[in-house]
Every structure is written in C-alpha cells, then in structure tokens.
Amino acid sequence: MMDTNNTPEFDLASALTVGADEMDSLRSELARRAADDNLLDVTYRTIDTPLGQLLLAATERGLVRVAYEREEFDRVLDTIAQRVSARILRTPARLDDVARELDEYFTGRRTTFDLALDHSLSSGFRAEVQRSLPSIAYGHTASYGEIAALVGRPRAVRAVGTACATNPLPIVVPCHRVVRSDGSYGGYVGGVDAKTKLLTMEGAA
C-alpha cells in the first residue's frame, strides 16, 4: 500500500487554488467588520509616487507614518506593531484622502496638507521640532539652526538634525525643507536625491 502521508506529486493545499481577488475582497470585509468592532488600530497601504513607493499608515486619530521604500516596509510595520499596535491591517481601499492629497502635491496642485496627524511615533524634543516644521512654507527652506532657534533651543542644531532624520511623517511634515546653513541640502530620510527632487519640484532649489 502506498504511504499517503508522503505523496509529493499531489499537494492538495496548492491544488486547491485561492485567487488574489478573493483574498482582497475578504480583506476588505474583514477591515469593515474590524472597524465596526473597534479592532482596526492601524491600517496601511502603499502608493506609487515619483519618488517610488510610499507606505502610508494611519490610526483612528490620523496619519501616523509615511515611509520611503529604502526604510524597508517590513521593518517600518514591525516598529509600528511594537510602538503603536500589532492590530495592523493592509487596507488598499482606505486612506484615500491621504493618497489623494499626496497625488495633488506631487502633481503641483497642492502646497499644504489638510490631514489629521497622529504624532505617537515621536516624543519629546523631536516631536516638538517636527510639529514646528509645517511653519516652513511650500517652496521655502530653513536651516537647522533657524529651526533650533524657532523652538527656543538655538544651540540644539544637531538635535534638530536628528529630529528631521527620524521624522515619521516625511513629505507631509516637511523635513525636506530644512537644509544646512551653507545652503547644501544635508541628509534626508528618503535619500538626498528625494530631497533634491522635492525641493526642485517646489521651486526652492
């Protein structure tokens, strides 16, 4: 008699196919029901932009994370799971307003964002610096030193640099508008190329 526990030629589970479209509709239904039961702590999706794919994650309070591909989405999600909540679902149909505003921004039709933000991924001085950044208008730049002065700690130039480098909401919180006092761009969470592109697009370069 054949040993039915070892039949590599017949893998039942793989033969019983499940379509990607079926999984998507089940996901949407799950997200809807999870939201009804207050179990949808974090939702995320990715969007295509001129700077490559971006990951967008939101809580009930608002947008909590914008991440560049070079930050590695898996690592970004692991961090959100540890610091915000592990109840994270990919919901392509949600976050539409964020996706739309970013699209408008990248096509030059939007200069400020009108989105609810959740700042729970940053705290202390970094959070304070990040909250001050939207005061730098579209198409303008400020130096790390100017931002340090703005938040009342003129000597904390390096700490301002760290706050920009760890900004959990790049683009929306415009850390790309903070440059060195000599006019060079300095680093950027999305890479110097991305910073150059953003500033060029805004007409600040």
Place this chain on the structure above:
Amino acid sequence: MMNKPFENAIDAHGPTVLRVCRAVLGMTPDADDAWSETFLAALRAWPDLPDDTNVEAWLVRVAQRKTVDVIRARSRQPVPVDELPTSIAGTDGIPHEADPDLWSAVASLPERQRLAVAYHYVGGLPHKETAALIGGTTEAVRRAAADGITRLRTTYGASAAQEGTR
C-alpha cells in the same frame, strides 16, 4: 506577547484558512463568513497571543470552531442542506482559477474523510489533534484522511489528464 503586525498572519495563512473553511463548508458564502469570523476573533486575541505560538495551527483551530458555529446555525434553518454547493462564482462574476473538479471532489467526500482531510492535509494539524477536534480515535482519523486523499488523488489525476493541462 505578540508584537508582529497582524497583517503578516493574513498574508501567510489567509489562503490556508480559506481552504480549510471551504473544504469543511463547501464553496459557499458560509465559508467566507467562517473565514471572516476566524480572522476577526484572531485580530481580537492577537496582542495577547504568546509570541512563540504556531500561528497557523492556532488559526486552523479557531476556524474549526467557527465552522462548527456555522454548521449549528445551518441545522437551525428550516430547509436542510444535504449536499454541499460546489459552484465557484466569484462576487465579481469573473470565474476564478480554482479547479472546480477538485473542490467538488472534496465536497463529495464522506463527512469524516472530508474533515480529516481538511484539518490534516489542508490545515496541517496532526491526526491526533484532528481527532480531538472532530471526535474518534487518532487511528480512525488517520485512516479517514488516507482514504480521502487517495480518492481525491484519483479524481484529480483523472480530471487533470482529461484537461491535459497538468
């Protein structure tokens, strides 16, 4: 405690759990409901789950309880369902790539064989655990699973040869 994104569990195990639900309940909206109930319960429990949990086995066990709930609800319905529906019309009206012959072959297995196959060959649970879930001895469940898979292999081999695509 579990601090990995729940999404990872859907990605890795969502299709397996759907196969188990469909093997038990047929290609029905009930199977989709059982899947949703399973993942909703799992999402609720997720943050408190020990981080060394075998997530797939845990999900399959949750799914088993949810399918039992569905079967109980069915038995309260006035019109008994004595045959599992096997149609696979998608909600989008587009036919899926699923092999209808194989799914209907699974649906037409005798119940014990179907459950033993669903939890062991599809869900990956050991026969002993399947026996604890569906009753009977480990040996009886092992035999039922073996008989079921033999029957499916025959059907599947025949249909694949007929199509000439595999």
